[in-house]
Amino acid sequence: MASRVTARITHALILLFIVSVVGFALLRLMPGDFAEILLMAQMDGTLPDANQVARYADQNGLNDPLPQQYLRWLFALLQGDLGKSFISNEPIISDITLRMGQSLLLAVLSMSLALIIAVPIGIVCARYPGSRIDRIAGMISVIGMSIPNFWYSLLLALLFSLVLGWLPTGGHGTWAHAVLPTLVIATSIAGVLSRYVRGSLLEELSKPYIRTAKAKGLSRLRTVLRHAVPNTAPGILTFSGMQFARIFDGMIIVETLFAWPGLGRFLVESLLNRDYPAIQACFLLIAGSYILVNLIVDLCIAFYDPRTREIV
């Protein structure tokens, strides 16, 4: 078991290494002279002259062979040095720490809320498929999935901030600031998740062992809760993990509307500003968080379900 866990972690690290190489190479293989592009980004788009470019390339070791540059970058990275932002002139690590913390907070809160809403609904729907409650829940889930976040966010802000005056329209720092963005993200995830729980549970309920359980005389509720739900849990966990990781880079609209300093918006801002050191850091971190969340999910499932230990 321990060796398999080690192997899984090693795989994750190898993947991370590949991602870092690709991320490093992507920016450097762009058309144009990398030194000139970097320098121009720092000079608000004015064209630097050849001397300036040469000096800059020399100072920053951009004339060295790429593998050497990569190793230098990697060693700095391992010491927590991601370079300085072209835009804010501060170490990127301070930006990233803030953004990562805020994204993580939002992700944990929204995911918890989504699970609290979606799992019971999914179970009830699977228990009574085709019933009125199932149809209503299905309808609400579809609305939750398809309602555009930018519109829904504004409606919530209108209601809770402008009409009722209970919550701030945006910003971060107190629990009140987290309520609206959490609600918006949780709703969209809960919609998909409850459908997924229902679907996988229904499939499980059609299996022969459920018939056996029924024949054994277990009540229907006990059958669902004691046998079907535990068996679908790994699938639900994997699915939730994917949704969880999505919050890191896919919530740009919610983050912008509520002025929430998350990682997704940081990536977009960095891209628009051509803040190359920041883009690289985001790339690494977002890919890293997908790898990490997947690793954690896999390990959790391995602990939970002995059968999968072999394949982990």
Add this chain to the structure above:
Amino acid sequence: MIKKTLLGAAFAALAMGSFTLAPQPAQATEDNTLVIGTMWESMPLAMKPRRSRFFNESEILDTLVKLDYDLKTIPGLATEWDRVSPTVWQFKLRENVVFHDGTKLDAEAVKFSLERVIDLLPYAADLLNIKSIKAVSPLVVEIENTEPFAALPNQLSDAITVVYAKSSFDEAGEFVKPVGTGPWKFEEYKKQDRTIVTRFDEYWGEKPALEKVVYRYIPDHNSRTLALEAGEIDFVTNMLPSDVKRLSEDEDFKVYAEPTSGLYYGAFNAGEKSVLSDVRIRRAVNALVDRDLIVKGALDDVGEPAWEFFAPTFDWAPQADEKYTLDPELAASLLSDAGYEKTDGKWMKDGEQLTLRILSYSSRTEMPMITEAMAALLNEQGIATEVGMYTWGGMLDLVKQGEYDVSVVFWTPEMTGHPDLHLKSQFHSKAGLNYQFWANAEFDAAVDKGRTLDPGTEQVATYTKAMNILHDEAPIIPLVHKVFVVASTKDLKNYRIHPSGFFFDFKSVSK
């Protein structure tokens, strides 16, 4: 069990880390504090050409020369200035001015600051044209230019020339934080959230009425206005045109709208890769686009139609003898001259329709709407368009390669109250920012001469000549003069929009 404990611990850690502050009630701005919602983050810890405008805009730092509400030069940190020889200026500094760190402003401090600015911001060297700076006495700074340079006092009103105290930089000369002489002192910067400035009681001029100004960063245009309506902020900038209309009808709010420095224009590619290398087509395009319709249709009337480069609002700005007009007949004859023929409502030559590749960028609120409107109006007149929206940098890449016909941009040509800044930096054949492949020796000569001349008839005649060439040669199509719009709560008093577009002037504001 272990899982639950871990999860619980993670939650507790998160909760402790993030929620230590008490919740803020939704309605809260204190009486002595002004809270402003801004579209861009203020970044007070970075000294960049674009970003350092914040130091001037918020008056943490002062310039030697300032501009009044007609964009005419008035004393700033310098009380008077004289040209002692064609290439040498002397600036007499204001007495008893102290920096926020308690040190005194003197000629050495100004010399140090300007040299630092030129060193750190390459753009400043072009702008100021300085050969050397000398402190001739404790309160007199002498600046020698590389050529006779009458425009210097105006250029010294540009935000990037603000005077920094020595303690703004570290030992190595790198910028750390803004320490200046302005009425507002830099207090705190919370990343991605707000920048706070407080009143500086030893300020040399009119003391601010309020104690504190908070610049809150709210990137979404809807949310920013909503924050004003919810009472979280007192003042909002860069509203959507639709919100402007709604708030001006609401008694609880005041909406301020004034024409300011700033022009949206299409820059033509006059190089060989574009059909617009033919001046007749450039002039025809200028005669075909109805600017009034752009302002009405795309901007809900928030803007002034632009038929000339400098806005007519500023009486010091030189104008060409003629303006562009909507004149389809003139356009038709110009296009016919250029070998085009109108068939089925399309301008054709050699079996192909006249087509313009139009580039623009979307980060500025009004930019996409103006660009689309211009393209639509050209289509209607029989000219095909291919519109591409990019980031600023992405657009610039294509522009530099000459792979475009029109790039729609925004500049603030009147910002320093002198025509030199933009004529020289945008249209001069040697200008670093001239990516239009347009070169005109007579225009270059006029602009080179204009900056050496003192105000007077010769200066007016020189710049009028430059403007006439710009008009006739038509390297651009002016589209919209910017109207600056902000809104505040109804209790805010004495706010007035400054026409430079980069200066809030909150000193006299109270509530």
